[in-house]
Amino acid sequence: MLELRKISKHFGGVRAVDGVDLAVARGEILALIGPNGSGKSTIVNLICGLFPLTAGRVVFDGADITDAPMHARVSGGVARTFQNIRLFGQLTVWQNLWVAQNSGEQRRQSFGRRWFGGSRGARGEVERTLEFFDLAHKSNELAANLAFGEQRRLEFARALSAKPALLLLDEPAAGMNAEEIDQLDNRIRKVRDDGVTVLLIEHHMELVMSIADRIAVLNFGRKIAEGTPASVQANPLVREAYLGTPEQA
Amino acid sequence: MDFYLGLIQIIGVHTLLGLSAYCVLLTGQVSLAQAGFFAIGAYVAGMLTVLAQWPLIPALAVSAVVAGAVACAVGFPALRVKGLMLVVATVAFGEAVRLFFFNFTYQIQAGTLHLGPHGAEGFRQIRYFPEHGWSTLDVVLFIWIVVALVMAGLWWLDHSRVGAVLRAVGEDELAAQSVGINITAVKVSAMTVGGFIAGIGGGIFAHYTTHIEHAQFGVVLATFAIAYPILGGLSNVFGTLLAAVFIQGFLIEGLRFMGDWRNLLFGGLIVLAMNVRPRGLLDAGTTRALKRLFAAGKERSGA
Numbered sequence: 001m002l003e004l005r006k007i008s009k010h011f012g013g014v015r016a017v018d019g020v021d022l023a024v025a026r027g028e029i030l031a032l033i034g035p036n037g038s039g040k041s042t043i044v045n046l047i048c049g050l051f052p053l054t055a056g057r058v059v060f061d062g063a064d065i066t067d068a069p070m071h072a073r074v075s076g077g078v079a080r081t082f083q084n085i086r087l088f089g090q091l092t093v094w095q096n097l098w099v100a101q102n103s104g105e106q107r108r109q110s111f112g113r114r115w116f117g118g119s120r121g122a123r124g125e126v127e128r129t130l131e132f133f134d135l136a137h138k139s140n141e142l143a144a145n146l147a148f149g150e151q152r153r154l155e156f157a158r159a160l161s162a163k164p165a166l167l168l169l170d171e172p173a174a175g176m177n178a179e180e181i182d183q184l185d186n187r188i189r190k191v192r193d194d195g196v197t198v199l200l201i202e203h204h205m206e207l208v209m210s211i212a213d214r215i216a217v218l219n220f221g222r223k224i225a226e227g228t229p230a231s232v233q234a235n236p237l238v239r240e241a242y243l244g245t246p247e248q249a
Numbered sequence: 250m251d252f253y254l255g256l257i258q259i260i261g262v263h264t265l266l267g268l269s270a271y272c273v274l275l276t277g278q279v280s281l282a283q284a285g286f287f288a289i290g291a292y293v294a295g296m297l298t299v300l301a302q303w304p305l306i307p308a309l310a311v312s313a314v315v316a317g318a319v320a321c322a323v324g325f326p327a328l329r330v331k332g333l334m335l336v337v338a339t340v341a342f343g344e345a346v347r348l349f350f351f352n353f354t355y356q357i358q359a360g361t362l363h364l365g366p367h368g369a370e371g372f373r374q375i376r377y378f379p380e381h382g383w384s385t386l387d388v389v390l391f392i393w394i395v396v397a398l399v400m401a402g403l404w405w406l407d408h409s410r411v412g413a414v415l416r417a418v419g420e421d422e423l424a425a426q427s428v429g430i431n432i433t434a435v436k437v438s439a440m441t442v443g444g445f446i447a448g449i450g451g452g453i454f455a456h457y458t459t460h461i462e463h464a465q466f467g468v469v470l471a472t473f474a475i476a477y478p479i480l481g482g483l484s485n486v487f488g489t490l491l492a493a494v495f496i497q498g499f500l501i502e503g504l505r506f507m508g509d510w511r512n513l514l515f516g517g518l519i520v521l522a523m524n525v526r527p528r529g530l531l532d533a534g535t536t537r538a539l540k541r542l543f544a545a546g547k548e549r550s551g552a
Contacts, residue, residue, distance in 0.1 A: 048427060074429030086424040088417045090533075095413040102429025162429050 001026040001197055002047070002078075002166055007056030008221075009042050016042040018221035019056070024166065029188065029198045031208045034218035035241055040201045041083055043218075044168045047199075048080045049073050060166070075104050079164035081155045083171045083201075089144030093135055093154055096143050097126045100161035126161070133157040133187070149180050156187070166197045173204040181207055209233070217241065254385045258457050260497045261392035265450030266470070267477025267489040268399055272443040274478050275412070276436050277419035279332075282323060282339035283474035285346035286316040286444040288466035290451025292350060292366060295461060298377045299364050300357055305377055305456065309395075313448035320444020324437035343471050351463040371462025375455050388457055395453065396490075399446055403486045406442075415439055447474075480522060482529015484536050491530050495522075 002024040009017040017039040024030050032040050046053055049070040058066045065073055088096050101122055130136040133153045138146060143154060152172060159167060169188070173181050181204060188211055192198055202208050208215065208229070215232040217225040219241040225232050232238055266287055273280045290312040297308035327338045356365035366372040378388055406412055418425045418435050425432055455461050476496065481488030500518055504511045526532060 050423070050427075069431075070426040071429045071431045074427065079429075080427055082424070082427070086421055086427075088420045088424065090420055091413055091416055095417075098410055099413045099417045099425075099430065100428035158428060 001061055002199070003057075003059040004043070004047070005057045005059065007043070007046055007058065008054045009039075009046055009051070010054045015221045017046065020218070020221070020223050022216055022223065022226075024197060024199055026197055027192065027195065028213040029192050029200060029211050031200045031202060031212035031215045032218065033202065033205075033208060033215060038218040038241075039221040040218055041170055042221075044080060044170050044199070044201060047168060048078055071102070074162050074164070075102050075107060077103070077163075077165035078168065079159040079162050079166075080168035081159045081170055081172060083174065085151050085155050087143040087151055087154055087158070089142065091143060092140050093130070093143055093146070094126060094139045096154060096158050097129055097161045098122070100158045101125065103163040105163065129157050129161055132190075134183075149176060152176065152180075156184075160191065160196075164196060166199065167191065169198060169200045169202075171201055171203065173202055173207050185211055251385060254389050256498060256502055257389050258385075258392055260493050261389070261396045262450050262454045262457070263473065263477065263497055264396050264490050264493040265399060265446055265453070266474045267481070267493050268403060268486060269443040269445075269447035269450065270474040271478040271483070271486065271489050272403070272415075272439045272446065274475065274483060275415040275419050276439045277422070278328065278436060278439070279336050279475060280327075280339045280440065280443070281336055281468065281471040281475065282320070282327070282342045283443065283447050284466045284468070284471035285339075285343035286320050286447035287451035287454065287470065287474070288346050288350060288461075288463075289319055290316045290448030291455035291461050291466070292353075292372065292451075293448070294452030295372050295375045295455040296355070296365065298456070299372075299375055300355075305381075309449055309452040312452035313445045316448025316451065317441050317445035320447075321437060321441040323444075324440035325433075328433065328436045328440065340468060340471070343466070343468065347463045347466050350466070369463070371460060372455070373460045375459045375461070377456050378459075392453055392457070395449060399449065400486045400490065407485060476519070480519065480530060482526070482532045484529065484531060484533045488529050488531035495530065 004020055004022040006019050006021055007017060008015065008019050020039070020043065022043075032043065034040055045051060047058060049065075049068060053066060056066075057064055060073075060076065060078060063076075065076065065078075068076070088099070091099070106122065127136070130139055133156065135150065135153060135157065138150060143151065146154060152175070156169070156172060159169075172188075173184055176184065185207055188198060188200070200208070200212065212229055214227065215225075215229055216223055217232060217235070217238050224237045224241060225235045227235075266283060269286065270280065270283045273283070293315045294308045294312035297303040297311060298305060323342055327335060327342065330338055350366065351369055353366050354368045356363045356367055362374065364374055383391075414425075414430060414435055417428075418430060418432050422432050425435075473496070477492040478489045480496070481490070481492030496519075500515045501511075504514055507514060522530065528534075
C-alpha cells in the first residue's frame with residue numbers, strides 16, 4: 001500500500017535518510033525502530049509531506065504522492081501523530097476532532113452540512129471516536145487543559161478522525177506508564193482490525209515486539225534490517241546498532 | 250445630542266472595521282491592509298451613489314464585493330509570508346491604495362458642480378443621506394442594523410465548523426495541515442471575508458461623512474482596525490464591539506477635556522488594559538462567567 005523507493009533527505013551535509021527502500025503491506029503493523037537520530041521521524045515527515053525529498057519517490061496506493069501537498073495526502077488517506085504533541089490547545093477536545101474530519105468521503109458530504117454544523121453522521125463519528133479513546137467526559141474541555149496521557153490519546157484520536165487508510169504513529173508511547181501502554185497496545189490492534197494499516201515508530205521495545213507484524217531497523221539513515229520481530233531480535237547488526245560492537249563494549 | 254449620535258455612528262463604522270480584522274486575526278495573521286479595503290469600499294460606494302445615482306444598499310453590496318475581491322487577490326501573494334513580513338507587506342498594500350486615491354481623479358459635471366473623486370482634494374458631496382431625507386437618527390439606526398447583521402453572521406460562522414477551522418489554523422499551521430486543512434485556502438477565505446466587511450464599513454463611512462480623502466485611510470486607521478479585536482479579545486465578536494466603544498467612546502471622546510494630554514493617556518490606557526487583561530477585555534473566562542450568571546438568572550426567574 002505504501003512504497004518508499006530509495007528515499008533520501010539531506011540537511012546540508014547530514015544524511016538524515018539515505019536511500020531507504022521500504023514497503024508497507026495493507027493491514028499490517030510495521031514498526032520502524034532505531035537508535036536516536038537514525039532518521040525515523042524524518043521518514044514520517046517525508047511520507048506526510050512536511051518537507052521535500054532530496055531523492056526518491058513515495059508511492060501510496062499505486063499513486064505517486066512525492067509532490068502532493070500535506071493536506072491532500074490526508075484527504076487521500078495518510079494521517080499522522082506528532083512525537084511532541086501538537087494539539088489545538090485553545091479548541092475543545094470535541095473541536096480538535098471536528099476540524100480533523102477531512103477525508104475524501106467526509107469532504108464529499110454537502111458543503112453546507114460539512115462546514116456549518118456538521119452532519120449527524122459527522123457528529124456521531126466524533127462521539128464514537130471520543131468513546132473509543134475514553135475522552136467522552138472531557139469533550140468540552142480545552143485540549144490545553146488535559147493531562148499528558150489524555151493529550152496523547154487525543155492526538156491519536158485526531159489522526160484517526162480523517163479516517164486514514166494508513167496511520168503514522170510517531171512515538172505514541174513516549175512518557176506513558178505501563179497501564180497506559182497496555183491500553184495503547186489494545187487500541188492500535190483494534191484500529192488495525194478495523195482495516196487501518198499502521199506504521200509505528202517506537203522506542204518502547206515491549207510494545208513493538210508485542211504488536212508489530214514486521215519490524216524495520218534504521219541506523220544512520222539506512223535500513224539495516226527488516227523482518228519478523230524474532231528475526232530482527234536475533235540479527236547481529238541490530239544488536240550492534242543498539243549496543244555497540246563487542247570491542248567498544 | 251448630535252454629538253452623541255455622531256459618536257454612535259463612528260463607533261458603529263469602526264466596529265465593522267474591527268470585525269474585518271477579527272476574521273483575519275482568527276487565522277493568526279496580522280493584517281494592516283484593512284484600511285485599504287475600507288478605502289476601496291468608501292470610494293466605490295460613493296461613486297456608485299453620486300456618479301451612477303445608485304440606491305445605497307446595492308452600492309454597499311457592490312463595494313463589499315469589490316473590496317472582498319481585492320482582498321482575495323491580495324491574499325494569495327501576501328499570505329505566503331508570515332509574521333512581521335506580512336505586516337510589512339500589508340502596510341505596503343494599504344499605502345498603495347491610499348496613494349492610488351491620492352492620484353485618482355474621475356469627475357463629471359452636474360450643473361455648476363463637479364462631482365466625483367478629485368485626487369488630493371478628495372471626494373466631496375457624497376450627499377445621499379441628506380438628498381434622500383434621512384435624519385441623523387435614521388442613519389444611526391441603519392448603521393447599527395448593518396453592524397448587528399454582520400455580528401450575527403460572524404457569530405454563527407464562529408460557532409460553526411468554519412470558526413473551529415480558522416482558530417485551528419491560527420493556533421498551529423503545521424498541525425492544521427497535518428489533519429488535512431488547506432491552510433492557504435482558509436487564510437485567503439478569511440482575508441476575503443475581512444475585505445468584504447471592511448468594504449461595507451467603508452461604504453457607510455463615505456456616506457455619513459459626505460467627504461472622503463486619501464489621508465483618512467492611512468496606517469493610523471489600519472492600526473485602529475487591528476487594535477479593536479486585539480484589545481477586545483478573540484473569544485467572540487462582542488470583544489471587538491466592546492473595544493470600539495472603549496477606544497472611540499471613552500479614550501478618544503471621553504478624554505477630550507484633557508487637551509493635548511489625551512494622546513499620552515490614550516496610549517498609556519491601552520497598555521494598561523492589555524496588561525490587566527492580556528487575553529482581551531472580553532476573554533474566554535469572562536464569557537464563561539457571564540454565561541453562568543445568565544444561566545443562574547434564568548433558573549431563578551424560572552423557579
